[in-house]
Amino acid sequence: MPEQQNKPSAKRIAVMDLGTNTFHLLIAEGSAGDFKVIHHQTEAVKIGEGGINKGIIQQAAFTRGIKAMQDFKKHIDGAGATEVRAIATSALRSAANGNDFIAEVEAKAGIQIEIINGDQEAAFIYEGIKASGVLTNENALIIDIGGGSVEFIIGNNKEVLWKQSFEIGAARLMDKFHKTDPIPVISIKAMTAYLNQHLGPLFIAAMEYKPATLIGSSGAFESFAEVIDLEKGKPFDLKKIKAYEFDTDDLLDIIERLIKSTHAKRAATKGIIPVRVDMIVTASLLTIYIMQKVGLVNVSMSTYSLKEGVLAGMLG
Structure with missing residues (x-):
């Protein structure tokens, strides 16, 4: 017919x-x-x-x-x-x-x-990350840096061990701390004190479950990966990537440069989409803060996140 x-x-x-x-x-x-x-x-x-x-x-x-x-x-x-x-x-x-x-x-x-509430959000993010195939049987700390909230999940390819959402997203942090560009040291110190005050439950969970790797869920981590690869002259197509493993030195280098950069410098950097040009500073600070606090040097990225988690549930 x-x-x-x-x-x-x-x-x-x-x-x-x-x-x-x-x-x-x-x-x-x-x-x-x-x-x-x-x-x-x-x-x-x-x-x-x-x-x-x-x-x-x-x-x-x-x-x-x-x-x-x-x-x-x-x-x-x-x-x-x-x-x-x-x-x-x-x-x-x-x-x-x-x-x-x-x-x-x-x-x-x-x-x-x-x-949805923060707990449901973290659950969907876990399902998305799991669907990308980046999780192993080792415990990992997943971080999803949104504009409004940040979800932290500790788990492996079998289960979620702990999860929590915190209203400390990159847009909220930028509004509070990144008022001058480049961000001044005094603002970085204030933001660090603020994170120390708010992220206590994460550090208790990390001590208990001892994650071996950090997995960044899309967002700023996609920009970190794209900037790194483009600067090395490598082709980069997000549509073809489910997961990406960072070289720690490359990641620390790009994070440090972004934290010290001006708006104009970031806007001119290939690989940073316009909506992330300013928020990537607080996202970078949060990333390096977590790496140092939890003691993680192995960092990966998954291009899958909440929407892929929701999709997996609907298709499954």
Whole structure:
């Protein structure tokens, strides 16, 4: 029958990860371990801009968010996705007008958004990292640096041993500590004291479970890897990479340079996408802080994260 021709042969699924800086849309089909990406789109919505620590979505960010969701809806319908999930995290969780945004998205784009808590977020991130194949039977500390929150998970390829979400994302840290560029030493010291104060439960868990490696979940870690490889003249295509192992010296070198850099220098660096140009400074500081505090020199990166974790659950 002719009307059957446009129907997707396999179950097609759309997952949206609505983060503080970036809204992601992933449309895929297949199985949890082996899915084919039909469409992947990233929009630098910056929903937390100007209001992340005030607990409000500013009007300009609100409008950008609605527009992105309307655009996502067109792609979802065009691809013929039959199951749709839109997951919202820290910024919408903590915004006083988060529910207004959710209602307007449903009215104008016909998409229902579900807000998840930090614990659910960490669980999805673990599933995404696991699906990328980067985990082994050794315990690893997974870190997912978002704009609003940071998730830490200690686990291996069999199970999660400990997980917690902290509202110390790169956008929140930038708003608090990175007011002058390059970031002054006094601000770095203040941020370190702040992290010492907030991350106690992580260090207790690390002492108990003794992770051997640090795995960065997408985000800033993708930028670290891309800058390193491009500077060495190597081709770099995120679409073809599930996992990446850092040379520790290369990673420490790029982190140090980013911390000391100016906005102009970062903006001119190939491999750093515009939405990350400023937030990568606090993300770099947080990364080196964790490496030193927990004593981890083996660092890997997975390009899979929350959306792939949600997708794996839906396809599985």
